[in-house]
Amino acid sequence: MAQIGYINYLVGTFILSGIFLLRYDTGTYRVAKMKRELKWARFAGWSNIVLGIVTFGANWVYENFFW
DSSP states (O other): OOOOOSHHHHHHHHHHHHHHIIIIIHHHHHHTTOHHHHHHHHHHHHHHHHHHHHHHHHHHHIIIIIO
């Protein structure tokens, strides 16, 4: 049974925002030598990527085993 939902958009948003944070914000903070902001940008970027992967995995488990 095909189901239309918004989880895939959420996963994409989490992962893309994490990549953009790691790519652009960390570079900007590194050049400006803002150590605290660099650390938090890395944390936020990796957190978004991990949240995207966990959300994808949880959705896959739900679709395959519980639905």
